[in-house]
Amino acid sequence: MKQPEEIFAQMVSEGDVALYQLKRHARENGDKVFIHYGETGERLTFRDVHERSLDIGRMLKSLGVTRGDPVSVLTSNSLLAAVAMFGCWQVGAVYAPINFNLRGKLLSYQINDTGAPLLITDPTFRETLEEIGPDIRPADVVVGPASIKGAGEGEIQLPNSRVHALDSVPGTDVKLDDPELGPFDPATIIYTSGTTGPAKGVLLPFRWINQYAFAGRSQWTSEDTIYCDLPMYHVGGAYALLVKAVWKGNTVGLWNRFSPSAFWSRIRECGASAGILLDVMIPWLMSAPASPEDRNNTLNKVHMQPLPSNHHEVAKRFGFNFVTCGFGQTESGAGFMAIIDEFGDDTGTPPELYKGLPREQLRASAEASGRLVVSGDQPLPPGFMGRPSPLVDVAILDEEDNRLPPGNVGQLAFRPRFPGLLLQQYLNKPEATLKAFRNLWFHTGDAVLEEPDGTFRFIDRMGGYFRVRGENVSSFEVESLLTDHPDVRSVAAVPVPAKEGHEDDIAVFVELREAGSCTENDIEAFAARQMPKYMRPRYIRIVDALPVTPTNKIEKYKLRQMLAEESD
Template sequence: MTPEELFADMLAHGEMVLERLDDVAARLPDKTFIHYGEDNVRLSFAEFRDRSDAIAAGLVAMGLPRGQPVSVLTRNSLVAALAMFGIWRAGGVYAPVNFNFTGPLLSYQLRDTNPFALITDPSFAPVLGGIVDEIPLQRLIVHTPAPADHDATGERFGPEFSRLEVSEFAALLRSPGPAPRFVFRPFDPANIVYTSGTTGPSKGVLQPYRWLNNYLHMMRRMTTADDVIYCDLPMYHVGGAFFLLARAVWQGNTVGLWDKFSPNKFWDRIAECGASTCVLLDVMVPWLMSAPPRDNDRANTLNKVHMQPLPPNHHEVARRFGFDFVTSGFGQTESGLGFAGVIDQFDDAEGTPGHLWKGYSKADLLARCREADRPVLDGAGPVPKGFMGAPNQVYEVAILDEDDNRLPPGEVGQLAFRPRYPGLLLLEYFGKPEATARVLRTCWFHTGDACRELPEMPGVYSFVDRMGGFFRVRGENVSSYEVEALLARHDKVRAAAAVPVPAREGSEEDIAVFIELVEGEIMDEAELREHARAMMPKYMQPAHVRFIDALPLTPTSKIEKYKLKRQIMEELGL
């Protein structure tokens, strides 16, 4: 397909996520949309539309101005999903918050977003109570679980929240309506999703509605309405909220929804919802592989599995569990899905048993990949390290040097995108015009990632490394700036430097930190770790701690992190 044909195909299947929900709810009102396994809740497309419409009516009645963000902080994925569609319908901007954040990280994001309201639940009363006086929040909308619900904790919002207007999420669900029916344009803002900052605090990525359509288009082409999508990724990430859940309304897919990944319950969940496609992130793969093999490992419904990053043992994993197709690619909060590739793990042999198969036949799926110029590799053969596949043709792609000159195939440089059509990239970093201008300089979007085009496979690209100071830890982007800044809040710490090392599990990274103390101070590792636990979520906490007399500096006083990384790698024997 030419770029023009691919873009036309994207638009032909519907541009706006809310229009797609309305269409499916009208055509298939009784089909299950959400199979929420945590509390055994089933919502049809019509029921989900009606509930999210009621939320929208309630938000408008509260006075939500069109285009204003509403933040969502909850582990309950069903509440987050309903809130997301309700916020969109009300003309607001969905602004999810990482539920692992506490203290400064949480305070910063809520101050930076300055939302009209925060939708949350009582389990966050303690962490919100510690920052409520630091944030300009005016309204809380509280999902209060029933005593028998899986997320009931017994917590409650105390008097420290008395200055806020507090209402119940359940009351929103009973709003009499009518729900607004705004006319949305492709460039209207839909979401603010925060991504790690490498030289400063995290930045909110303001995404338009067309960004959603483009992000989901290539994976929609691989599925039919018969596919069932499994989702256990959080609703504060583009993967869970959009790639898995929002994608379903384009074709009318059922989504098996859980709050978090469980290696012990994974296969029971797949059987319960009959999922044919899912996403496995890094450490999930070795956790599943660590279970003792069984004779019936292939007796499951999964036939299309997206692995990010692609593990070296992908073929072994696929052969054990019967995954006929493994997809991989390159996606970002700012640019969506820029690359995609497919690995055929079984060729003509059977992976998923025929009576459990859902979606396109193997032959039809391969034909659709060829039509869209998706490379299909043989899983039994060599797959390039860092395989990203081929570019999404709605983008022009380049590998650039430090002066933004194009590099030839084989050479490593910074991956950059230039959209062929408007609305495919972020609108801006929310409230940060200088950062927006930097990342879009010379009319290229600079990804911050080092990649190369494979000379032996023209048009196919591989990921090499991250160029900025951020790491990938258990599916999360972690900013070295934020790790260092939070550790340096301790009175005894003069400076901190964080470097990545290969993870003890999976193919991502662990964090090693080097600590320089204030002169005359004494600290041990236990004290530093206690401080880290109080200041940052578990995935940000360092795996390795080293104290150092003085951090090595360049003549311009920049920390020479390459020396620190070399030191810790040698010490760990890596």
């Protein structure tokens, strides 16, 4: 097995800055399709994407965006978001995507916290932005093409911003110089849920993107086609799929959203051989009637997050030769990975449809670089994550940051073995940054256990947030928003097992200012106005008083017991 120094040297030799990989392929493989945008049928070559990103860069420069400035991007048009990301980097700006499900206070907070001088959006968000218009102050708002779902009617009117149509901004004569980007230059700001306060913007450098993409792309060759229906405001869609493809020069089949009914027709349309399935996607696909044609597809490498207990059954049905799992996080990247060889030498994907590394080469490459390979018919414990990346040191810590021996549950923490592998900071939150890095460990906030054989498994979150349909949801934000209701005195949000998949649904317990002043239906309607769909509680219970400790901390375990008894 290679030593960490050899693996790091290989990673760096492949190039830290994703923009320069796009430039290389535009120059050397300019006619190859980079993005197959399934929503419209557009097929953009590496040269096309590079040239469009240069147009975005010229537009940004003409409107005064300079090196290091964040640029907010609010759109459900994944192609617009992707080109805008590379366009930001063409002028050394920082790509700062926004969760397009946000609205109201959550949206205005993120726009203001980022402090971007310019926002790129599309007409679909006219009403959403005008609703918060008086509260946000980007100097310029640029409106690009709408998502396939359709656009809002009329022009966006914002009192504090100049609003431009993307195709009308002058800038074609603007000269762009090479921004001379390096591994430690900031590349992106991705927001992640805060457990005791508002969401935090995670500032990530270009080398973070390189390390996040490195292990996965080692399984690909240039002939692999990557399927992506995850949003461009998450590291999964933007960096684990789309940007990762620029190192090997892969084609990416890009759609705006997941569709269980259209999934397999999309795979056929773009010929995808690799992709990601998150939690509820898997039972949705498995719920379709079985067919003799289920294995007649090109998809042979699938990452599953979290790893479901029936991964082998899923792989056998659809012919996935390899399933990967691990631990991925916005702040720390790809800290763990394992490769599950579901078929061994038996046939999974039909040989005439198989793309990428031959199976024996993929296994050998994985083992040489320290990635664990296990057999698909081998029983794996719940939460199995494999072994740590050789690029990081890993510890399981107790409450005083002492290392715990194998077999004990504690908080997962990382130390990078090499520079630039983790987040640089939480934007505008120095105290949170220092707390996360206390005692020279980055604390993930996740409870993990090390097995005696050196593998690790995820146990639970340390508290304070839930995982709902692929989104991290902060209990603080759920409680804070519902407390804005004039009749509500206090709220406690707790997770409950989701009806589908292995993630969470949300239950809230509400204490009113005056008994009978509103109903559970009233709270539900209020949540629908204030929250994106994934954040809305599935269960709402009004209680006379929330149970508290002598120090007035809410005893959430008692609330979970109440739900369990109700279910029984």
